[in-house]
Amino acid sequence: MVKVEVCVGSYCHLNGANNVVVSFQHMIERFGLHEQIELSAAFCMKNCAGGGVSVRVNGEKYSIRSEEARTFFKEKILPLVQK
Ligand code: FES
Numbered sequence: 001m002v003k004v005e006v007c008v009g010s011y012c013h014l015n016g017a018n019n020v021v022v023s024f025q026h027m028i029e030r031f032g033l034h035e036q037i038e039l040s041a042a043f044c045m046k047n048c049a050g051g052g053v054s055v056r057v058n059g060e061k062y063s064i065r066s067e068e069a070r071t072f073f074k075e076k077i078l079p080l081v082q083k
Pocket residue numbers: 007008009010011012013043044045046047048054
């Protein structure tokens with residue numbers, strides 16, 4: 001199970017956290033990954049200075065722009081699922 005958390009703290013919310021969540025949900029749907037990925041929202045990850053939306057994948061923190069969410073999913077999350 002890959003654990004994916006999206007920060008919905010106020011800073012990340014302003015940077016498009018909702019769009020990231022929706023994009024990830026679409027990708028999970030598209031690839032049929034409900035059983036393999038646990039997607040959840042998280043409070044501030046103390047990573048507000050990252051300049052984007054904070055995302056944690058199996059405990060590793062990233063800061064992504066909301067428009068990059070699908071690419072990020074393909075590059076950083078999908079490979080973990082396929083292992
Ligand atoms: S609000 Fe998202 S890291 Fe602080």
